[in-house]
Amino acid sequence: MGMRTVFWIAVLALVLHSVPAWAQDRNVSDCIVASIVLPLLGGQGDSPLIAARVNGEKATFYVSPAFSRILVHDTADLWFPRGGDAPLMAQNGELIVTSRTGLDDLQLGELNLHGVPANLLEGPARHQINGLPIIGMLGLGGDVFDTTSILLDVPHRKIALLRFRGTAACRTAPERLMGPDAYGSDVSADGRMAVTIGHHSREMALDPDLSETVMPQSWANDAGVTPDELSHDPIVTTRYVGISVGRRHAVTNMDVGSHALPAFSVLFQSSLEKGAFGLPFFEHSAVLIDRQNAQVFVLPEESRPLEAGHHLHFDESHQGQTAVSQKSGTIN
The missing domain is CATH 2.40.70.10 (Acid Proteases)
Structure with a gap:
């Protein structure tokens, strides 16, 4: 079993609230107060995707820490209220018009969020993975996740949302978690x-x-x-x-x-x-x-x-x- 496999088993153990035996520095586990590990979907060359429940319906999202917004399309089973216009800037500086909206409930594994602000994009969702609609982008760089550290491991097809203690003793925990x-x-x-x-x-x-x-x-x-x-x-x-x-x-x-x-x-x-x-x-x-x-x-x-x-x-x-x-x- 490889070191990185051991690493992910250990992080998963943190989600289940057991004491990990893997860490060379056992204080690392004490510094993580909350964590969720999710599998990444997709194949070679695909953007990272995760499964979710939105307003009770199964769906999937692209995920990226570079996006500061949650962006969604309507689907056959999910319709979002349309608010005022909210223009956003694209990669090359041009503007795209979206509408303000919100997600009543967003479930990511064991994490449940309520009343999540989002931006509604024009047109319906057009793509699927594993039979589920890909409804948009879950921007991990926004206020919803501003106290959450993001561990993205594309080779091992996993993403972890982590929250570390804000104490002086835990300041180096993220570095120790990743190893020398x-x-x-x-x-x-x-x-x-x-x-x-x-x-x-x-x-x-x-x-x-x-x-x-x-x-x-x-x-x-x-x-x-x-x-x-x-x-x-x-x-x-x-x-x-x-x-x-x-x-x-x-x-x-x-x-x-x-x-x-x-x-x-x-x-x-x-x-x-x-x-x-x-x-x-x-x-x-x-x-x-x-x-x-x-x-x-x-x-x-x-x-x-x-x-x-x-x-x-x-x-x-x-x-x-x-x-x-x-x-x-x-x-x-």
Whole structure:
């Protein structure tokens, strides 16, 4: 049995209120006052999805810490009240109109929430997984989860919602939970992780719903990529609310804290102002966002073979040989 399997059995044991025997530092379990572990649905290349009950009906959500809102579509069995207009900004700065609404009841495993504010999107839900409608995005970066730490382990297909004690003795519990092989960095109030690209300090969102890691084209110079090099890279068009044109290039000089990331593919897009780590980053890592101490910890992992996915993304990503189309975009 692998160390990470032991880790998840231990976290599950915390949910069941038993005393874990796995931890090298037994004080870690004493620092976790509440936790819920949920399986991730979907296949290879799909955005993380979880099952839920909404107003008594079974449904599924995409989940991402980069979203600060809960966004829903109506379904055949779920109709949400439509309030006033609430425009939101998409990934490329354009606006999309939604309506204010709310969820009377939201059940995530053993966690029950009531009177949850949400935004209603135009049109009905169009996709399903395991026979259940995918009704929208459960934004983990909003006020509903502002005291909750998020542990997303895509390789092991699990997500944990954790609450740590706010005592001085428990301040290092998240780091100890992830273990000595994890690396870390600061995280801003809006959930962006501090990184260094070349000699430049930047912040990157953590968005597993994006099919690729993205950066503004203006950051290419930070990464040591010349305009001539970029001009020879594959052209990729991305549809958020409007169309963005970008180039895909390998970045080799990014650090998170003192940890140098291995070379990885980045889509440099012309209309973006902010960067974001997409799904490929999460496919090789367990990521803990420690909200109480404004830190992120990343534990490198081996990706695991999954059944074939169906290109399920809130942004409805579809990638061909030289192009990507992402409708709706990342709404913050």
